Amino acid sequence: MTARTAVGAVLPMRLRPYLDDDNRAFWTGGESNSLMIHRCNSCQSWFHPPAPICRRCQSTDVGPQKSSGRGTLASYTVNFQQWIPGAEPYIIGWVELLEQPNLRLMTNLVDVEAEDLSLDMPLEVVFEAHPDGDLWYPLFRPVGAAS
Amino acid sequence: MTVIGERSSYISGLGQSAVGRNLGRTEMDLTVEAISTAIADAGLTPADIDGLVTYPAGGNGTAKGGFGGPSANAVQDAIGLRLNFYSGSSDGAAQLQALVNACMAVATGLAKHIVIYRTVTESTAQKASGRRGLAGSVAELEGEQQYMMPFGALSATCWLAPLARYHMDKFGLTREQLGQIAVVSRANAQLTPYALMRGRPMTMDDYLAARMISDPLCLFDCDVPCDASTALVISHVDTAPDCPHVPIQINALGSASWGRPSWYEWEDMATFPGRDPAAQMWSRTDLTIADVDSAHIYDGFSIITTLWLEALGVCGTGEAGAYIEGGHRISRDGELPLNTNGGQLSSGRLHGFGHLHEAALQLRGEAGERQLAKQPEVSVVTNGAGSTVGCALLTRGLLS
Numbered sequence: 206m207t208a209r210t211a212v213g214a215v216l217p218m219r220l221r222p223y224l225d226d227d228n229r230a231f232w233t234g235g236e237s238n239s240l241m242i243h244r245c246n247s248c249q250s251w252f253h254p255p256a257p258i259c260r261r262c263q264s265t266d267v268g269p270q271k272s273s274g275r276g277t278l279a280s281y282t283v284n285f286q287q288w289i290p291g292a293e294p295y296i297i298g299w300v301e302l303l304e305q306p307n308l309r310l311m312t313n314l315v316d317v318e319a320e321d322l323s324l325d326m327p328l329e330v331v332f333e334a335h336p337d338g339d340l341w342y343p344l345f346r347p348v349g350a351a352s
Numbered sequence: 353m354t355v356i357g358e359r360s361s362y363i364s365g366l367g368q369s370a371v372g373r374n375l376g377r378t379e380m381d382l383t384v385e386a387i388s389t390a391i392a393d394a395g396l397t398p399a400d401i402d403g404l405v406t407y408p409a410g411g412n413g414t415a416k417g418g419f420g421g422p423s424a425n426a427v428q429d430a431i432g433l434r435l436n437f438y439s440g441s442s443d444g445a446a447q448l449q450a451l452v453n454a455c456m457a458v459a460t461g462l463a464k465h466i467v468i469y470r471t472v473t474e475s476t477a478q479k480a481s482g483r484r485g486l487a488g489s490v491a492e493l494e495g496e497q498q499y500m501m502p503f504g505a506l507s508a509t510c511w512l513a514p515l516a517r518y519h520m521d522k523f524g525l526t527r528e529q530l531g532q533i534a535v536v537s538r539a540n541a542q543l544t545p546y547a548l549m550r551g552r553p554m555t556m557d558d559y560l561a562a563r564m565i566s567d568p569l570c571l572f573d574c575d576v577p578c579d580a581s582t583a584l585v586i587s588h589v590d591t592a593p594d595c596p597h598v599p600i601q602i603n604a605l606g607s608a609s610w611g612r613p614s615w616y617e618w619e620d621m622a623t624f625p626g627r628d629p630a631a632q633m634w635s636r637t638d639l640t641i642a643d644v645d646s647a648h649i650y651d652g653f654s655i656i657t658t659l660w661l662e663a664l665g666v667c668g669t670g671e672a673g674a675y676i677e678g679g680h681r682i683s684r685d686g687e688l689p690l691n692t693n694g695g696q697l698s699s700g701r702l703h704g705f706g707h708l709h710e711a712a713l714q715l716r717g718e719a720g721e722r723q724l725a726k727q728p729e730v731s732v733v734t735n736g737a738g739s740t741v742g743c744a745l746l747t748r749g750l751l752s
Contacts, residue, residue: 221491222498253617254499279621280521282513283567288506297505297566299514299616311616313503319567324521342502 230269235332235341274330357459365394365585386581403466408442421471445607445742446735447704470705474577513566523670532679533654541694543722578700606633626663645728648707704735
């Protein structure tokens with residue numbers, strides 16, 4: 206039996222985004238356990254990253270809406286190189302949200318071991334607060350893997 | 353009627369500075385060496401040069417990242433050039449945007465002899481300040497990086513490994529197949545005087561035993577940072593009779609961005625953004641992939657090369673693994689010799705310009721010990737991945 210890849214759930218540090226009117230809902234929605242994704246009120250399409258215009262119909266009647274927080278695993282990598290000193294191996298995932306095809310986020314996968322990953326597996330959001338308590342990183346875990 | 357304005361341009365001069373690790377030379381010193389060599393190679397003097405273009409915008413310093421190289425303004429002032437046209441940008445068709453800009457300046461008549469250059473001192477910079485990933489000392493992220501770097505995706509390795517994983521799971525790409533890009537490049541580098549990995553051959557077993565960086569990409573799937581500058585002179589075809597070399601014409605450019613310029617939200621997980629400039633390039637020429645005699649395909653990471661093969665139509669989507677199986681087709685004596693100087697994986701991360709330089713050298717027939725036995729007449733060059741991609745088709749001699 207081969208050893209299973211130990212994967213750290215939490216990075217020793219996460220870089221911060223600069224918050225502005227476009228991205229604030231995305232980065233602070235976790236306070237109310239909400240994955241806030243921009244949506245067009247004219248054509249109803251979702252889009253990420255957030256922007257002040259709909260990339261499908263060019264309407265500026267857009268804004269953040271609470272998404273299901275669920276998706277599937279589009280692809281992933283288990284990162285070993287210590288770009289961050291002291292980091293254990295961690296999983297970077299591309300998650301396709303249920304709301305719309307090709308609506309994807311880059312994120313980390315938690316509460317799962319690398320050997321248990323498979324493309325298209327169902328995932329759900331879980332938030333990790335910044336130590337300063339002013340923004341929340343959306344991470345994903347297998348549906349039903351609540352720790 | 354489509355105007356193919358890039359055919360007004362040809363490559364008249366080539367210059368490659370010393371290539372090495374921790375050379376202890378400034379970015380300007382390397383740049384001056386490459387540019388002076390290229391101008392002399394074209395049979396010109398600095399007084400003939402009326403255009404200067406670089407990638408990217410330049411100016412982050414020899415030991416401070418080492419990525420940007422000196423700006424066009426700084427180089428103009430150092431050499432004492434009188435310019436009708438100059439530019440530098442990291443937006444555009446990857447590193448090849450410098451070539452695109454030069455061709456446009458030639459076609460509009462803004463300039464006649466344009467030097468394009470790319471300078472890196474990433475080896476010296478990493479020695480000075482460590483290998484920190486792309487974030488450096490940024491306090492708060494903006495733009496697309498804010499949606500990638502907070503998750504530890506601090507290198508392009510992390511942005512491309514998921515594409516390799518996808519192709520392995522969906523199309524059966526194997527590590528042994530992907531490894532052929534690295535193994536064939538290493539073999540080619542044994543014939544390249546400036547290659548960092550000359551004298552250090554590598555077997556498939558060596559490749560498979562290497563440590564993982566971002567699974568499934570291992571150390572040898574990643575290019576090798578170096579110090580170097582590469583320069584080319586792009587001239588108007590009217591001057592070709594005075595060129596001391598066979599002119600290498602720009603037959604077609606690909607600069608398109610039709611899909612989303614995104615590392616992780618490109619619409620079709622099975623393809624990648626190189627598909628668009630490749631389609632545009634082929635729409636601008638009667639030549640086809642079957643006419644291509646050598647391929648100089650971007651290899652910052654081996655998976656990029658693999659995806660470009662599919663984007664260019666060398667093989668179908670998902671078929672690159674089978675195409676490179678065993679490495680025969682892409683070796684020096686194969687049907688599509690690939691990265692004949694060893695590429696960035698084995699000669700050093702010349703960052704796109706090494707591919708352009710090598711393509712022109714092979715088309716001239718001046719590649720010395722590594723010159724292909726069958727003289728290439730048509731070569732393809734590609735640069736970039738993710739949100740920045742471009743390609744060019746070059747010919748030996750001038751076509752109408």
